[in-house]
Amino acid sequence: MLAKRIIPCLDIRNGQTVKGVKFLDIKEVGDPVELGALYAQQGADELVFLDITASHEKRKTFVELVKRIAQHINIPFTVGGGISELSDADALLSAGADKISINSSAVRNPQLISDMAQHFGSQFVVVAIDAKQLQGDEWTVTVNGGRIPTEKRLFSWAREAEERGAGEILFTSMDHDGVKQGFANEALAKLSDERGIPIIASGGAGAKEHFKDVFTKGKADAGLAASIFHFNEIPIPELKNFLKNEGISIR
Amino acid sequence: MKIVIIKYNAGNIQSVSFALERLGYQAEITADHDTIRKADKVIFPGVGEASTTMAYLKKEGLDQLIPSLTQPVLGICLGMQLMCSHSEEGNTPCLGIFDEKVKKFVAPVQDSERFKIPHMGWNQLINVKKPLFSQELENEFVYFVHSFYVATGPDTAAESHYIHPFSAALRKNNFFATQFHPEKSSKAGEQILKNFLSL
Numbered sequence: 458m459l460a461k462r463i464i465p466c467l468d469i470r471n472g473q474t475v476k477g478v479k480f481l482d483i484k485e486v487g488d489p490v491e492l493g494a495l496y497a498q499q500g501a502d503e504l505v506f507l508d509i510t511a512s513h514e515k516r517k518t519f520v521e522l523v524k525r526i527a528q529h530i531n532i533p534f535t536v537g538g539g540i541s542e543l544s545d546a547d548a549l550l551s552a553g554a555d556k557i558s559i560n561s562s563a564v565r566n567p568q569l570i571s572d573m574a575q576h577f578g579s580q581f582v583v584v585a586i587d588a589k590q591l592q593g594d595e596w597t598v599t600v601n602g603g604r605i606p607t608e609k610r611l612f613s614w615a616r617e618a619e620e621r622g623a624g625e626i627l628f629t630s631m632d633h634d635g636v637k638q639g640f641a642n643e644a645l646a647k648l649s650d651e652r653g654i655p656i657i658a659s660g661g662a663g664a665k666e667h668f669k670d671v672f673t674k675g676k677a678d679a680g681l682a683a684s685i686f687h688f689n690e691i692p693i694p695e696l697k698n699f700l701k702n703e704g705i706s707i708r
Numbered sequence: 709m710k711i712v713i714i715k716y717n718a719g720n721i722q723s724v725s726f727a728l729e730r731l732g733y734q735a736e737i738t739a740d741h742d743t744i745r746k747a748d749k750v751i752f753p754g755v756g757e758a759s760t761t762m763a764y765l766k767k768e769g770l771d772q773l774i775p776s777l778t779q780p781v782l783g784i785c786l787g788m789q790l791m792c793s794h795s796e797e798g799n800t801p802c803l804g805i806f807d808e809k810v811k812k813f814v815a816p817v818q819d820s821e822r823f824k825i826p827h828m829g830w831n832q833l834i835n836v837k838k839p840l841f842s843q844e845l846e847n848e849f850v851y852f853v854h855s856f857y858v859a860t861g862p863d864t865a866a867e868s869h870y871i872h873p874f875s876a877a878l879r880k881n882n883f884f885a886t887q888f889h890p891e892k893s894s895k896a897g898e899q900i901l902k903n904f905l906s907l
Contacts, residue, residue, distance in 0.1 A: 459870055460830040460849055497894065502830055528726045533851055533892045553722045555892065578756060580826055580853045624826060653815065655824045678824060708830040708849040 460708040461672045462502035462679035465686040469508050472518040490525050497532045499693040502708060508538030520548050527553025535583055546573055558583040558627055561600035564607055574622025584618040585627040603631040619654050629659040637663025645675035657681050665691055665699045672705050711735040712747035717764045720755045727891035741773050750777055754786030759798025775805050780907045781883050788885030789856055797856050805883050808858045826855040827870045836866040840884050840903055850893040
């Protein structure tokens with residue numbers, strides 16, 4: 458049976474992980490390669506590396522980093538952050554990335570999704586959507602890390618992304634992100650029912666039960682989280698054991 | 709041991725090379741016929757679209773070379789599909805090493821569980837066969853990303869189940885192939901690559 462995926466997300470600035478990491482057994486706490494390898498060893502199913510480097514010239518550092526990740530890590534990984542042209546994606550693919558995620562750049566230029574899918578195949582293209590709930594079923598898509606609301610709405614934008622060739626949707630609820638009270642399960646379930654491509658849920662993980670809920674109530678194909686893993690609040694092996702015991706299909 | 713990865717217009721060649729490096733092997737990535745023919749092991753990876761890739765292989769004469777190889781050959785993902793007789797993707801005649809047709813997954817309409825396509829993520833190996841698979845790999849999870857599949861048949865070397873059973877791996881004589889990505893399948897994938905390299 459196809460397993461539900463657990464995906465730690467690492468924010469990278471200038472080639473280093475940003476959030477503090479409380480693992481005692483890694484030598485260099487800031488090194489994304491070492492942290493990624495540790496997660497892989499612990500049973501993470503995939504990894505996401507988001508480049509939040511502000512300056513353009515330092516992005517070369519990120520491509521170099523992606524190559525080191527590909528050399529050292531034996532599970533699939535997605536890279537995102539600041540990808541707005543085919544040439545950005547091409548450099549990351551050549552460096553060994555399995556998938557790229559595009560977010561604000563796709564909202565501003567939806568054709569980018571079509572172009573990426575045509576050039577690299579749908580399996581390479583993850584469309585990340587950051588959205589805020591307005592009322593009921595209405596969610597506004599935001600850009601620039603949730604700071605700027607747009608005219609786009611979650612469910613119609615997700616449909617367009619799929620139609621243009623996205624291989625997966627990574628949906629982050631800005632209302633749930635960082636609150637640690639669980640994922641946006643109602644919206645996730647609707648998204649998963651409506652779409653024919655896998656949905657990665659992000660925003661709100663604070664307890665093991667939240668992952669159970671996101672896979673059952675939220676019908677998500679994968680659950681993504683950052684701080685609970687980085688601060689070892691929920692060790693991955695413990696989370697996966699819990700989910701297995703709850704009858705969820707887990708590797 | 710001389711390992712060659714066939715170079716063509718596919719996406720994940722580097723990943724396969726890195727995976728071999730992690731196991732302590734250096735592979736040469738090449739399209740040179742002579743080098744490929746003389747290698748001890750040949751890996752035919754692949755991420756891409758069937759018809760454009762077949763057109764490329766023909767242009768390079770690789771469509772004639774690959775089926776004529778006599779050393780152990782390992783096709784991966786699209787590589788495996790191209791080793792079959794025909795693919796529904798672009799209605800493409802393929803290399804014909806395995807007498808199998810490649811079909812598109814169709815999600816059942818009436819089902820409580822919605823099957824997403826592509827089949828993406830970790831799924832279990834069942835009914836694994838030696839020598840590519842050692843017995844401890846039965847029920848192990850490996851990483852798949854594909855929208856087209858090969859049904860189970862006489863050449864099936866391992867099965868998996870998504871919507872219905874399908875071939876996770878094929879084997880005929882010196883030709884081996886996996887639908888999943890051993891280079892991305894953690895410890896299980898490493899074991900499978902080791903098994904292939906020790907043939």
